[in-house]
Amino acid sequence: MKNGLVDKYIIRGDRRLRFGYTTGSCAAAAAQAAARMLFSRQAVDVVRLTTPKGITLFLEPTELTWEEQSAGCAIRKDAGDDPDVTDGLLVYARVRKCGREECLQQMEQFGWSPEAISLRGGEGIGTVTLPGLEQPIGAPAINKVPREMILKEVRKVCAEYGYTGGLEVIISAPAGRELAAKTFNPRLGIEGGISILGTSGIVEPMSEQALVATIELELKQKSLQNEYVLVTPGNYGTEYLRDNFPFDAEDAVKCSNYVGQTIDLAVNLELSGLLFVAHIGKFVKVAGGIMNTHSREADARMEILASAALAAGIDADRARQILEAVTTDEGLRIIRETDVWQRTLEILVEKIGYHLNRRAQGRLKIGAVVFSNVYGELGRTENAGEILSRLM
Numbered sequence: 001m002k003n004g005l006v007d008k009y010i011i012r013g014d015r016r017l018r019f020g021y022t023t024g025s026c027a028a029a030a031a032q033a034a035a036r037m038l039f040s041r042q043a044v045d046v047v048r049l050t051t052p053k054g055i056t057l058f059l060e061p062t063e064l065t066w067e068e069q070s071a072g073c074a075i076r077k078d079a080g081d082d083p084d085v086t087d088g089l090l091v092y093a094r095v096r097k098c099g100r101e102e103c104l105q106q107m108e109q110f111g112w113s114p115e116a117i118s119l120r121g122g123e124g125i126g127t128v129t130l131p132g133l134e135q136p137i138g139a140p141a142i143n144k145v146p147r148e149m150i151l152k153e154v155r156k157v158c159a160e161y162g163y164t165g166g167l168e169v170i171i172s173a174p175a176g177r178e179l180a181a182k183t184f185n186p187r188l189g190i191e192g193g194i195s196i197l198g199t200s201g202i203v204e205p206m207s208e209q210a211l212v213a214t215i216e217l218e219l220k221q222k223s224l225q226n227e228y229v230l231v232t233p234g235n236y237g238t239e240y241l242r243d244n245f246p247f248d249a250e251d252a253v254k255c256s257n258y259v260g261q262t263i264d265l266a267v268n269l270e271l272s273g274l275l276f277v278a279h280i281g282k283f284v285k286v287a288g289g290i291m292n293t294h295s296r297e298a299d300a301r302m303e304i305l306a307s308a309a310l311a312a313g314i315d316a317d318r319a320r321q322i323l324e325a326v327t328t329d330e331g332l333r334i335i336r337e338t339d340v341w342q343r344t345l346e347i348l349v350e351k352i353g354y355h356l357n358r359r360a361q362g363r364l365k366i367g368a369v370v371f372s373n374v375y376g377e378l379g380r381t382e383n384a385g386e387i388l389s390r391l392m
Contacts (some may be wrong), residue, residue, distance in 0.1 A: 276356070
């Protein structure tokens with residue numbers, strides 16, 4: 001069977017870089033295989049998994065084990081040619097028969113939708129210890145999309161075998177505890193291991209030089225259709241565009257973390273204008289003049305958010321709470337409970353507009369629409385409305 005990634009690669013310079021698959025895909029495939037082994041009592045040689053991106057993977061389970069009421073296996077992570085710290089990691093799933101009531105209680109414990117299939121984190125999977133993340137405190141660090149993928153695969157196998165009882169799925173990655181020290185998990189309040197991640201199920205190889213070259217090429221192509229171009233950093237922006245604007249979201253140029261370089265490229269290409277549609281998690285950094293938003297370059301999100309709130313009149317105690325928050329949405333929640341909410345947003349958007357214009361040096365119109373997944377649109381810079389009208 002032909003793996004859907006065989007023909008998926010990016011040409012960068014003189015290199016052909018392979019796509020890979022996420023820890024979320026590994027966990028979902030391992031869970032599917034373990035469930036099938038539990039019911040069939042036979043080994044599974046290959047797992048077929050269709051990712052959220054629509055790419056079908058054929059993955060080979062390893063370390064197959066059985067007990068009377070459970071079965072387990074692992075899938076080895078392949079990050080392709082992306083420099084991913086979890087490349088080669090074994091992600092395990094063990095599926096165990098249990099009572100439906102036990103499963104319902106386990107899911108409710110984490111604030112997840114109760115169902116007859118419960119999902120738990122085992123060895124090497126981090127536990128959430130601070131508020132503001134996608135999962136509640138005490139829950140395993142298994143993000144929403146991977147969680148849905150895992151449950152979908154196990155439900156599918158249950159339906160095939162006519163099983164209506166309860167199942168417990170335990171995802172683990174024994175090497176994850178050591179690897180987590182090389183990630184931002186400790187800073188985010190995720191302790192004891194890695195997170196199971198991925199919004200598309202697929203890992204696309206990254207290289208700064210190649211990414212910037214790709215951005216330049218896309219800007220050139222878009223400039224042939226309109227001298228004003230829509231830009232978004234990534235998947236969050238694309239989804240927000242799709243749900244809130246009358247544009248084809250796929251028409252937006254993805255700039256990743258390279259906000260400043262994208263502006264420079266647009267200036268050099270003599271575009272008339274750029275409009276960024278961006279999540280506050282990245283663009284709060286732009287409010288501080290940070291033009292490469294990758295966390296390894298700078299991470300002053302909470303400092304910038306707290307300073308804007310202080311300028312708006314928030315009290316020192318709440319400012320300290322903002323500084324201790326682990327996500328911008330958690331910081332925004334603290335501000336939203338005060339009477340400086342609107343003024344804080346105005347200050348942030350004004351600063352974003354100032355730094356975007358400063359980088360562009362008046363050589364093109366530039367603006368931004370900034371949003372939060374929790375609170376929706378937070379604001380638009382001064383030129384955003386005019387550029388939007390040019391894009392219609």
